[in-house]
Amino acid sequence: MSSHTPPTDVAPGVLACHGCDLVYQLEDVPIGSKALCGRCGTLLRRHVANSLERSLALNFAALCCFVIANAFPFLSLEVMGRIEGTRLITGAVALCKAGMWELGLLVFLTSVLFPLVTLLGMLYVLLPARFAIRLPGVALVYRIVCRVSPWSMLQVLMLGVLIAIVKLLDLAEIIPGTGFFAFIALIALTSAAYANFDAAALWPFSRPAPEHLQAGMTAVQKNLIHCHTCALLVPADVARESDACCPRCSTRLHLRKVNSISRTWAWVISACLLLIPANLYPVMTVIHFGRGEPSTILGGVIQLIDGGMWPLGMIVLIASILIPVLKLVVLVFLLITVRRKSRWRLRDRSVLYRITELVGAWSMVDIFLIALLTGLVNMGTLASVRPEVGAIFFAAVVVTTIFAAGSFDPRLIWDQEEEGQ
Secondary structure, X not given: OOOOOOOOOOOOEEEEOXXXXXXXXXXXXXOOXXXXXXXXXXXXXXOOXXXXXXXXXXXXXXXXXXXXXXXXXXXXXXXXXXXXXXXXXXXXXXXXXXXXXXXXXXXXXXXXXXXXXXXXXXXXXXXHHHHOOOOOOHXXXXXXXXXXXXXXXXXXXXXXXXXXXXXXXXXXXXXXXXXXXXXHHHHHHHHHHHHOOOHHHHOOOEOOOHHHOOOOOEOOOOOEEEOOOOOOEEEHHHHHHOOOEOOOXXXXXXXXXXXXXXXXXXXXXXXXXXXXXXXXXXXXXXXXXXXXXXXXXXXXXXXXXXXXXXXXXXHHHHHHHHXXXXXXXXXXXXXXXXXXXXXXXXXXXXXXXXXXXXXXXXXXXXXXXXXXXXXXXXXXXXXEEEEOHHHHHHHHHHHHHHHHHHHOOOHHHHXXXXXXX
16 A cells, blocks of 8 residues: 555554455555455455445435335235235245244344344444444444344345246236335345445554564464454453453454364265255245146256246256355365365465355345245145245255355465465
8 A cells, every 4th residue: 555545534553364364554545445465365444435424324224124125015916816915024924834934934034133133233333433422232232243244135035036026927917015115225225335334444453563563474473363353453462361352342262263174074064964855855836726746946947947937047056056066065175175284276265265155145045935935825726835845954055054154264274374484
């Protein structure tokens, strides 16, 4: 960074990269720019002008749209003069009534509860920061938001809604309600709120003495521990005195994720085993005029392609089959290369991990599709959709792969470089 960059609202400081642990003296980042790690490419900071004000306004507007989207009718289905209306929560309720309470709970958590907790939590954190007031438990609330926000899957739900609408066009007339349009606005506002949030405006970076800095060193080499919640760099001896908790946000500190390799292997093996029944057993049965037969995930893809909806079929194929399988393959590859202390293409392996972590949630689209169809198409022998046991196994695959990616510590990839120096 050059010394003549425009002044910013956060003082320059020191931070460690989440992806490779390299320590940076981060000078002023120009407004509208972002700083990336020169070694692994991980985002260090995105500097947004008036971040607190923008994030606060966008999260409040998103909360209003969330209330409207859940309070008003979402979609209605008209078949031969009979209209079946739904709300956003109807799919989760329908799954529970069908005896699939595990699926219903998962859909409720990822489409209603966790998005609501994220919005309320961000407002609770941003309000005292913007207006300089003191509220109890701000750090705790922010930690909760950091934990649950990856499980807020509104964008994935939106894709499931679009697939459901296209799939039902030949069966009946789809009537969007007020909740549907509010949900579209909610997606746009939550995406904008995320893009305008600058964590450095909330948690200023560490500012150690200049003599403490040396280019090209990691936090571990400096005897520092990096807090993953507020980015504070804590001396290891201070962490031991405070029972390994961050003195600023009280997050548990660790040099590396505890038992990262063994926990990741456990989740990966579990997902591989669950993947077999998830693809062998049917995930749902579509009944039309009293007739219907169960279909597997692959069978549903074939039906979409045979029906001329091949773009839709390809989306389901990629999200429901290719992504889970490739995610497991990548994680096994990363685990083996870390175990063998490989120094081969370290940056590319870091990029692979970030992609794996990013796309994992999109496999939930099939679960949301089943929930939407179960709640929307509920007209007895005339037309109905029934979830099957394969959906539970597939949901378990999605959850375990997300946990597997979250258990892996990407800094282990780069630890091999320090050991080789």
